[in-house]
Amino acid sequence: MNAPIKWLATGLSMALTAALVATPALGETPKRGGILTYMIPADAPPSLDGHKENTFATLHATAPFYSTLIAVNPENPSSTTDFVCDLCTEMPKPTDDGKTYTFKIRKDVKFHDGTPLTAADVAKNWQYIINPPEGVSSARESYMVMVDKVENPDPETVIFKLKFATSAFIPALADPFAYIYKKDQLEKDPRWFEKNIMGSGPFKFVSYETGQSMKGERNPDYYHKGQPYLDGFVAIFAAKQSVRVDAIRADRAATEFRGMPPSARDQLVKELGDKVTVQTSDWNCVNLITPNQKRKPFDDVRVRRALALAIDKWKGAPALSKIATVHTVGGLVFPGSSMAPTKEEMEKMVGYWPDIEKSRAEARKLLKEAGAEGLKFELMNRNVDQPYKFIGTWAIDEWSKIGLQVTQKVLPTGPFYDALRNGTFDVTVEFNCQNVVNPVLDVAKVLPKSVYPENYGGYEDPKLIELYNAMLHETDPAQQRIKMRALEVYALDTQVNTIMTPWWNRILVQRSYLKGWKISPSHYLNLNLANVWLDK
C-alpha cells in the first residue's frame, strides 16, 4: 500500500471509529419530546447574524433556527468530504468543466412566518454573502473567491458559476454561517438579522436574553419530515469552565458543543460514570508558532530552522494531550483529510525528524553559523489557557534545550491582535481555526499578507503564492495532493515561515440521555439539533 493510500485509509478508519464511538444510539428509535439544555462557552455574541459574524457563539445560539443550502452530513460529520443537501434536492454534478453547479431547491420549505422559501431566497442570500452591496458586510466574502456569479433562472433553481474549477467550492458552500434569510427582509433591511431571528430551520425562535440564554421551540412545519425530535432547546451562555462542568455534573445542562480540556473530561467521567458519554475528534484548529521575519535575527532562515528543529513534536504531542486540548502531530493540512501528509512525508521536514538529538545538534550548529547562540527573545501569546499557554510554555522549554532564553508575554485578545497586525513581536503563538475542513482554503494562512491579510510572518514570497495557485487550480485530486506537498515543504521546511504545533483535540462530555448527535472536526458544524433526541 503506498503512503497516500495508507494515510487515506487511516483517515477513513479514524472517521469510522469516531462515527462508531459517537453513535451510542445506533439502531435505537429516536424518542420525541423534551427540552435540551446545553451550554455555550462564551459571553454574548456581537450579533445574531451569521453572515456578518465569525464567532462560534453566534452559531451555537442561532444555528437551530436556520437552514443552509448544503451541510456536512449530520449522520457522518466526522467525514471531511461527506456533504448533503439541506435546502436542495440533490447534490449536483458540476458541468462546464467543473465551473457550473446547478442546485434544485425543495418546494416544501417555509419560513417560520409561514411564507414559502424559494430559490430566489437562496440566490439572494448567496449574492449578499459573495458580493455584499455597499454598506453591507460579509465575513465570508474571501472564502468564495472562486465564484463568479449566482443566478436564479426559475423559482426552483440556483446556479453557481465559478471563475475556475476547484475542489474548494463545495466545502466552502457548506459554510455553517451561510444561513438562508428571507429575501424580502434582507433587501429591506440587511441589518435586521443582527438583532432578530426568522429562519426556516428545525426550531422557531422563542426568546433571547442577551448574554444569558437563547430559547427555541420545535418547528412543526420542518421540511425534513419527522424532525426535529426535541420539543425545544435552551442554550445558556457560560464563559467560565467550572460553571459548565458543574452544570453538566448537576444535570442543569446536558452538554456543550465546543470542547473541554482533558481534566474536565476526567473529572466528569470519574464523578458520573456511565451517566455521561465522551466523544473525541481531531479538531480543525491548530496553534502555529510564527517568527516575525521583519525582525532580526528571524529574517535568517537558519534561525527559523533552529527554532523548528528544537521542538520534539512526536514526544510532546502525547504528553501535552494529557493536559491540553491538543493531540495529533500534523502538517499544514488537517490530519483527518486525505490531503494531509503521511508520517513518512512529515519526518522528512525540519521539526519532524524522528531523531530529536540529531535535530537539536543541527539546530545548535545553525544557530552558531547564524551568530545567534544563546539567543534571547520574547514569545508573544494570547491570554487563553487552552491550549495557547500550554503550547507556549512547552515551546519555551523545548527551546531552552538548545540554549535559547525565551520569555513569554501574554496579552488579552485586543492588544494581542493589535501586536500581530502591527508586527510588534519577535515570535508569536497564533492560530488557524476553520469550520468546514477545506484544505485548499485552510492552508492559505501561510500566504504572505498581500494575499492573506491574517498572515503575521512579515514576509513576501512570490514563489509561495505561485505554489499555492498551482495547487488551488489543480482539479485532479492526486496531482493536487502532490502540489499541496510542494507548498507544505516550501513553507514549513525550506522557508520555515511558521512552526506547526500538535493539532487540537475536541473532547465533548455529554449526558448519556442525549442521543443522535455526533462529533465533527469543528465546533462550528452540526449544530442545528434536528436529529438530536433525549432518551429520558
Added chain:
Amino acid sequence: MYRYILNRLLLAVPTLIGAAALVFALMRLIPGDICVVRLGGGGGMVDPKAVAACHAQLGLDRSLFLQFVDFIVGFAGGNFGISMWSGKPVIVEIGSRIAISLEIAILSTVVAVAIAIPLGTLSALRQNSWLDHFVRTVAIAGIATPSFWLGIMSILLVLEVSQLTTGAPWMPPIDYVPLWEDPLRNLSIVILPALTIGYRYSAVTMRMTRSAMLEVLREDYIRTARAKGLLEQLIVNRHALKNAMLPVVTLIGIEFAFLIGGLVVTEQVFNLNGIGRLFVQAVQNQDYTLTQALVMLTVTIFIFTNLVVDVLYAWLDPRIRFG
C-alpha cells in the same frame, strides 16, 4: 439641607466631566481594534473590506475629537449611544443586567448588616471574652477569603453534600429568572452569591462596628448614662449604637456602590449576567461606548451613594448640620 444637596449635585458635574475625559482617553490608549476582535477572534480569515465596513458602521473612522464631542453631548442629553459590540442601545444592555446586580447588592447588604451589627456590637460589649475572639476570628477570615473562591467552594459543597445525601449532585439553576416571574427559583439562584458576598462584606462591617462601639462606649456621656442608672440595653441601643453608626454607614454605602459593578469574578463563578460581567466583556471587546457608559454609571452611583450617606449623618447625629 436642600442648599447643601444642591451644592453637592453641582459639584458632581465637573467630577463627571473629568471621569468622562479620563475613560475616553484611557480606552483609546489600550491597543486593539473591536472590529478585528469581532471578526478575527474565531481564528478564521478576516476580510479587510469587512473590517473597514465595521469601522465605518461604528464611527471609528472619524476623528477622536468628533468621537469625544459625540460622547459628551450624548451623555449630557442622557443618550449613552449604541454598544459597539452588540449594536443595541447601551441603556438596554445595562437595563437588562442592572436588576440582578441590584438584587445581589441589596441581598448581600441585608446579609452583611444582619450579621455585622449585632455581632460587632456584642463583640465590643464583651471585649476580650471568648465571644469577642470568635467574632474577630470570623471577621478576619472573611476579609482574608476572596468571595469568588468562597463562591466556588460553596457550589462544590452543595454538589458534594447533595450527592452524598441523595445520590444525585444538585446545584442551583444557572439561568436567571427575575424575582417577579418565579420568586422561589430566583431566590435559589441568588442566595449563594448573596451569602458569599455578604460574608466578606459583613466581616469588614463587623470590625468597623466593633471598633466604633468600643470608642463610643468609652465616651463621657455613656459613663454619665450608666451613673444615672439607665438600663444597659437602653444605653447601648439609644446612645452608643446610634452614634457608633456614623463610620459604619459610610462603609456600608461605599461597599454597596462597589457591589453594583464590582462583582466581576463572583458573577462569573455563579454565571450571573450582571453589571460586573458586562464591564469585563465591554473592556475585553474594546466596546468604547459601553465601557464609557458603565464607568459613568459607576461614578454616578458613587456620587449618589456618598450624598445619601452624608444626608444620613444628619439623621444619625443631630449635631451635624449642613449649611
